[in-house]
Amino acid sequence: MKTFNYTIKDELGIHARPAGLLAKAAKAYESEITITKGEKTVGCTKLMALMGLGVKCGDTVTVNISGSDEEVAKKGIKEFLEANL
Amino acid sequence: MTKYIGKGIYDAVALGKISLFKRKKVKIESVKVADKEAELNRFEKAKQSALAQLEEIYNKALEEAGEDNAQIFEIHMMMIEDEDYNDAITDMIGLQGFNAEYAVSSASDSFSEMFSSMDDDYMQARAADVRDISNRIISCLTDSKTEQLSTEDKLIICADDLAPSETVSLDKNKVLAFVTAYGSSNSHTAILARSMNIPAIIGVGKEFLDEISDGQLAVADGFSGELIIEPDSETVTLYEKKLKDENEKKVQLENLKGKENITLDGTRVDIFANIGSVKNVDEALENDAGGIGLFRSEFLYLESSDFPTEEEQFKAYKSVLEKMSGKKVIIRTMDIGADKQADYFNLDKEDNPALGLRAIRICLTRPEIFKTQLRALYRASIHGNLGIMFPMITSVSEIEEIKEICKQVKCELDEENIEYSEKVELGIMIETPAAAIISDRLAPQVDFFSVGTNDLIQYTLACDRQNSHVDRFCDTHHEAILRLIEISAENAHENGTWIGICGELAADTTLTERLLRMGIDELSVSPSFVLKVRDKVRQIDLES
Numbered sequence: 001m002k003t004f005n006y007t008i009k010d011e012l013g014i015h016a017r018p019a020g021l022l023a024k025a026a027k028a029y030e031s032e033i034t035i036t037k038g039e040k041t042v043g044c045t046k047l048m049a050l051m052g053l054g055v056k057c058g059d060t061v062t063v064n065i066s067g068s069d070e071e072v073a074k075k076g077i078k079e080f081l082e083a084n085l
Numbered sequence: 086m087t088k089y090i091g092k093g094i095y096d097a098v099a100l101g102k103i104s105l106f107k108r109k110k111v112k113i114e115s116v117k118v119a120d121k122e123a124e125l126n127r128f129e130k131a132k133q134s135a136l137a138q139l140e141e142i143y144n145k146a147l148e149e150a151g152e153d154n155a156q157i158f159e160i161h162m163m164m165i166e167d168e169d170y171n172d173a174i175t176d177m178i179g180l181q182g183f184n185a186e187y188a189v190s191s192a193s194d195s196f197s198e199m200f201s202s203m204d205d206d207y208m209q210a211r212a213a214d215v216r217d218i219s220n221r222i223i224s225c226l227t228d229s230k231t232e233q234l235s236t237e238d239k240l241i242i243c244a245d246d247l248a249p250s251e252t253v254s255l256d257k258n259k260v261l262a263f264v265t266a267y268g269s270s271n272s273h274t275a276i277l278a279r280s281m282n283i284p285a286i287i288g289v290g291k292e293f294l295d296e297i298s299d300g301q302l303a304v305a306d307g308f309s310g311e312l313i314i315e316p317d318s319e320t321v322t323l324y325e326k327k328l329k330d331e332n333e334k335k336v337q338l339e340n341l342k343g344k345e346n347i348t349l350d351g352t353r354v355d356i357f358a359n360i361g362s363v364k365n366v367d368e369a370l371e372n373d374a375g376g377i378g379l380f381r382s383e384f385l386y387l388e389s390s391d392f393p394t395e396e397e398q399f400k401a402y403k404s405v406l407e408k409m410s411g412k413k414v415i416i417r418t419m420d421i422g423a424d425k426q427a428d429y430f431n432l433d434k435e436d437n438p439a440l441g442l443r444a445i446r447i448c449l450t451r452p453e454i455f456k457t458q459l460r461a462l463y464r465a466s467i468h469g470n471l472g473i474m475f476p477m478i479t480s481v482s483e484i485e486e487i488k489e490i491c492k493q494v495k496c497e498l499d500e501e502n503i504e505y506s507e508k509v510e511l512g513i514m515i516e517t518p519a520a521a522i523i524s525d526r527l528a529p530q531v532d533f534f535s536v537g538t539n540d541l542i543q544y545t546l547a548c549d550r551q552n553s554h555v556d557r558f559c560d561t562h563h564e565a566i567l568r569l570i571e572i573s574a575e576n577a578h579e580n581g582t583w584i585g586i587c588g589e590l591a592a593d594t595t596l597t598e599r600l601l602r603m604g605i606d607e608l609s610v611s612p613s614f615v616l617k618v619r620d621k622v623r624q625i626d627l628e629s
Contacts, residue, residue: 009397011363011388015207016214017156020163047167048196051211054203057397058389 001066002074010085013056018084023047025080031067033077044077086317087296091264091289093310094275096613098331099241099262099284100324103301103314105294106244106251106263113223115187124178128185131225136162138221139250146253158250161218170196186226193219217248241305243312245294252278262305264312266291286310338616342373346619348601349626355607356618357413359587363401366408368612373619376413378535378609379474379587380405382458386419386427392454398461406469415472415512415535415609418458420444439543444477449486459494466506474512474535479519484530487511516540516588521569528580535609536570538588545569561590567599574603585609594621601627 008014014022026033026044033044037059042049044063055061063081065073118124139162146155164170170192177188197212197219242255242263252263260283268275268287278285284307297303297314304313304324313320346356357378358369369377385393385401406414421427422443435441448455462473475487491511498505515521516537524534538561543550545566548559570586577584585607590596592610597618600608610618 007394009394009400011401012207016160016211020160023163023167043168046169047163048199048215049169051208052199052203054205054208056205056390058391058393 001064002070003062003064004074004078005060005062006078006081006085007060008055008057008085011057013059014050014053014085016051019047019050021084022077022080023050025077026073029065029067029069029073029076031065031070031073033073034064036062036064086320087314089264089289089293089312089314091286091310091312093307094285094287095278095283095307097262097284097307098324098327099305099307100321100328101239101241101261101303103297103299103303104240104242105297105299106242106247113186113190114184116184117182118178118184121179121182124185125175127226128174128178128188128222131185131222132165134225135165135218135221138225139165139218142250142253149257150253157214158253161214161221161250164214165218165222186223189219189222189226213246213248217250220248221250241303243294243297245291257283262286262307264289264293264305266294286312338620341616341619341623344619344623346375346622348622349624350628352601352627354601354605354622355413355585356615356622357415357585357607357609358612358615359609360405360612363404363408365612366405369615370408372612372615374612374615376415376470377405377409378413378415378585378607380414380416382416382419383421383425386421386430387425389427391429392457395457395461395464398458399464402462402465402471403468406465406471409469411470413470413472415474415510415533416462417474417476417514418445418448418455418462420476422447439549445475445483445487446477448475449483452490455490456494459491460498463491463494463498463505463509464503466509467504470508471506472510472512472533474514474533476514476537477516477540478513478527479517481523481526481530484513484527488530514540514587515569515573515584516544518545518569521573524573524576525579528576528582531582533582534573534577534584535607536573536584536586536588536590538566538570538586538590541569541588542566561593562596566590567596570600570605571603574605578604583607592618594618597621598625598627601625 010018023045034041035044035050035053037053037055040053042053044050063077065077067073139158143155143158146158173192173195174188177183177191178185193216197215200212200215201209203209239259239261241261244263244265246265246267247263262284263278264286266289275285275287284305286305286307289312293312301314302316304316304320316324345353347353355375357376358372358374359379360366360369360377361381362384385398402416420443421430422432422441423438426432430447432442442450462471465471478484488511495505510532512531512533512535513520513527514537515524515534520527521541528534539550542548542559542561546559546563548555574584583606586600586605587609591608592614594617608618
């Protein structure tokens with residue numbers, strides 16, 4: 001299992017559009033990817049759940065990746081977050 | 086004549102007949118189906134048609150309202166395909182044997198409930214998106230279509246609320262205005278209305294829908310948020326005149342885009358825009374502002390629950406500089422304190438916050454906060470034409486201290502091999518009487534002055550801006566204010582320093598001539614005032 005933390009820099013937090021793109025990006029991997037804010041953990045491929053986390057600018061989230069392609073997935077998701085959020 | 090008050094979200098007026106927006110009410114009953122497999126197929130088919138419709142609406146919105154506004158329909162498509170939403174529906178059909186309509190409507194309720202219970206305006210507004218996509222699937226299931234407007238007249242559309250897709254689907258040529266019982270200024274409908282230039286009033290309250298009827302004459306005033314039903318002839322005449330003036334003015338101002346800010350005698354002045362967030366830059370550009378004369382950096386601090394990081398700030402500043410592509414951008418360092426408070430600063434409660442620890446005083450007391458901002462600013466400086474402005478200055482020693490800190494920041498960047506521009510201009514706000522009076526000593530220290538008239542008025546006239554009881558003692562054109570500006574302008578020019586005005590007086594066109602006579606080099610106003618001030622400047626003759 002791979003884990004990393006990321007602090008959201010986008011002014012609006014994880015709002016609708018990046019959540020949609022993130023869900024799309026996460027679907028490309030075999031691994032199961034989850035995102036945790038505080039007590040709540042949701043699957044990264046789930047758009048509404050992602051929006052429901054209510055992640056705001058400055059919040060730190062934990063991303064967990066486990067599966068056959070976890071190394072590639074970690075790199076990919078990290079790059080996605082840095083570029084979009 | 087009956088009046089209703091809501092919130093105007095687009096500054097324009099409309100006079101016309103009312104049309105109540107009707108949706109075909111589909112009554113949804115819960116029925117158990119015998120063939121679950123067939124019902125799942127029905128749902129799948131309806132979902133595909135809904136997606137196809139959205140694709141079409143997306144393209145229409147793209148054409149009419151631009152990519153930013155069309156995005157919502159792309160998100161709707163993603164929402165329809167959301168795993169949890171689909172699981173909720175298919176479970177109800179496949180496991181519990183309910184009909185597809187009921188399954189979709191239940192999923193709609195539970196997901197929109199999730200959004201409306203969030204503590205964030207933006208997310209709350211997403212509940213409407215969930216209902217919108219669900220209704221779309223349901224209408225595909227029942228094969229019912231939303232009613233189209235079929236009339237020759239232009240109408241004022243009144244509804245409880247309009248889903249984003251309903252707003253876009255309306256034929257723009259038939260809509261004069263729309264008025265809704267609910268809605269927030271954060272809703273996509275509000276945003277779309279603004280970008281499509283349709284006057285709109287929201288949040289009028291649900292009673293009005295029961296009391297009005299199709300075909301009644303009404304006035305929708307987007308400035309005041311008033312909806313006037315069956316206006317008397319006097320009101321009609323008043324609004325007819327307003328409409329006429331508005332149209333003439335609009336055409337006239339549109340024609341001023343791309344023109345110079347030059348008086349009849351050939352004196353040029355810069356007209357820049359004041360902005361409060363990165364998003365406002367588009368408005369500034371759209372109104373043809375020559376630069377940004379005041380970018381209030383506070384929003385970075387106020388919208389955050391902790392100190393914004395250097396990276397966050399850098400990103401915001403860089404984006405404004407890039408968007409302005411080489412035009413001047415003056416960013417004011419944070420002006421927290423007084424009426425703008427952020428909890429995490431842990432500032433003591435003060436008896437007199439306007440005279441307390443605010444703005445540059447916080448920066449000089451807690452230089453670590455200041456340095457983070459300056460580092461971000463200098464790093465961003467290579468992406469455009471940056472000026473940094475310091476608020477609440479009262480003495481020369483403060484500027485010396487600030488410059489010393491700037492020097493330290495630049496040294497650190499040098500050591501880390503981080504690039505910054507050598508051409509960053511440093512300036513100060515003239516917003517205390519002290520600064521204006523000693524402007525001869527301050528001017529040699531800086532590249533520019535910018536007069537913050539709001540605070541200058543409050544401090545000079547000893548009138549609290551937020552206290553309506555002293556309104557009549559708070560004469561914004563008071564001779565004392567004008568003299569302080571004049572003194573500052575003279576001292577600035579003697580020292581080769583340029584001077585602008587970024588407070589509300591800059592947009593007061595009754596003063597434009599006087600300010601130009603003082604030699605003011607730049608006026609910075611809200612984006613929507615840029616063309617109005619340009620219009621005024623072009624009518625002034627300083628030689629007459």
